[in-house]
Amino acid sequence: MKVTVNRIIPFSSVDGPGNRTTIFLQGCNINCKYCHNPETRGLCQHCGVCVDNCPEGALSMVDGRVSYDLEKCVQCDTCIHVCPHDSSPRTQELSPEEVYERVRKQIPFIRGISVSGGECMLQPAFLTELFRMAKADGLTTLIDSNGTIPFSEYPELMDVTDGVMLDIKAFDCEEHKKVTDAPNEVVLSNAVWLAEHAKLYEVRAVIVPDLYDTERSIRNMGAFLAPYLAVHAFRIKVIAYRPMGVREEYACYQVPDQEYLNYLADILREYGFQNIIII
Ligand code: SF4
Ligand code: SF4
Structure with a gap:
């Protein structure tokens, strides 16, 4: 079993708790207008x-x-x-064993591994094998996902997954389509399923006021997710849109200021969220 790997970052401190090796898989199933690594979207x-x-x-x-x-x-x-296909010629076809060989070298220095993309849940069998090896060595395992593929359908993968960093790119389905060209019913049902199973490590919202109603989305998301805090204390990351790396036609949106991001975080605090990170 081989998948297309865009890159492997030996040490990352922004992809989950502690120092981690992060693996970026090639290929995505949606089209986020603000995607900051669009070269991971398509296959060569x-x-x-x-x-x-x-x-x-x-x-x-x-x-x-x-x-x-x-x-x-x-x-x-x-x-x-x-590249006219949102791809890269620098990818590699690697098996879970080959990827893990590279992870193994970092074991003394990392707490775990995270897999991102692209959309890594397009490769659930690969993730399951990779995570089994990582767990056997005592590493923690995280998935970074756009949430469009139902986690509940992959129980073997979830057995070896410590948590998911889940994007909610807009709460309203029509707005989610505007942001990503895809609906979000599965995303929201994934959020509930992951929270109920204590696998929701983090929810991420990218704030692009020019693209969708960000305040309404944050309010609705806060109200929707707040009941699950009683099950599991997950965190929320409020992420400012930035044009770096974004495709030229989508690099025109205004960057939200710190005051507005603080205002959105305060809305989430009103719903009971304590663990909020603004970046
Ligand atoms: S990476 Fe190069 S060869 Fe592959 S699709 Fe893009 S431009 Fe074509
Ligand atoms: S040197 Fe060639 S292969 Fe390397 S990044 Fe530049 S264009 Fe791509």
């Missing part, structure tokens, strides 16, 4: 556009497939900027 079509644009000759076509030479690459990112 081997069209060759990036090959012709690489200034260092690090890319070539071999038997109809793009080939990447790490030695020649200067990490200028030209390839991902010119």
Whole structure:
């Protein structure tokens, strides 16, 4: 079993508790307008556009497939900027064992692993195998997900998953479609299921006032999730939209100011949330 891996970050302090190795899988099933790593969205079509644009000759076509030479690459990112398919020629096809070999080297220095994307829940069998190995070595395991795939359908995966960092990109379904091109019924039912099973580590809301009604969304989300605090004390991350890395056509939204983010956090406090992080 191999999946397409965009990159592995040996040490991250922003993808869950403690120092963690974070694995980014390639491929996503929705289209967040503010996606800040759009090169993880699509699978490579081997069209060759990036090959012709690489200034260092690090890319070539071999038997109809793009080939990447790490030695020649200067990490200028030209390839991902010119790719017409929101992909990258620098991905690797790796099995759970091959990914875990890289994790294993960091074990003395990390508390656990997190898997992100793209949307990593498109690869539940891979996650299950990877997490089994991590748990056997005493590491904690977290999934970063857009919530569009039902966790309840993967009990074996959930047995070896310590928690999920779940995006609620808009509470209202029509607004969620506007933000992501996808509905959110499954996202909200996932939030409930994860909270009830004490697997909801964190809920994330990206604040883009130009794109959807962020205050209404935060209010409705707070009211909806508050009853589950009694089951499990999860945290909420209020994240300001920033244009870095965003596709050109969506880099035009205004960045919300700190005062407004504080105001939204206060709304959540009114519903009983204590653990709120603003970034
Ligand atoms: S990474 Fe993008 S531009 Fe390069 S070959 Fe693949 S699909 Fe084409
Ligand atoms: S980042 Fe991409 S375009 Fe730049 S040198 Fe490396 S392969 Fe070539």
